[in-house]
Amino acid sequence: MQDKKDTSEQERERLREQELKRNPTGNMNDAFNRTNxxxxxxxxxxxxxxxxxxxxxxxxxxxxxxxxxFK
Structure with missing residues (x-):
């Protein structure tokens, strides 16, 4: 459950982790695009x-x- 003491950074991280679990293949594409x-x-x-x-x-x-x- 969500704690009321969560900071905005903790909230973003929790939401990001939930999205990673829901959509792993889309996130792989996002990961390669993040390398830019x-x-x-x-x-x-x-x-x-x-x-x-x-x-x-x-x-x-x-x-x-x-x-x-190339030696």
Whole structure:
């Protein structure tokens, strides 16, 4: 239940978390669009642990490919 002592920041965070639970695929699209503004915590929070793991693996593979072909 909502506590009357919630600040506006806590209220926004609670609403954001509820929206993430209701619409995970739309939020993944939003997360990728947020990267244009450089908001990494929202990107990782929206992707979840699986999406974050895949993102890290893609970055590592990209780094390896670039280092092999451009040395």
């Amino acid at each position: 503004s450089g908001n990494l915590p929202d990107l990782v929070g929206s992707l979840g642990w699986k999406g974050t793991g895949i993102l890290i693996i893609v970055i590592i593979i990209g780094f390896v490919v670039v280092s092999l072909f």
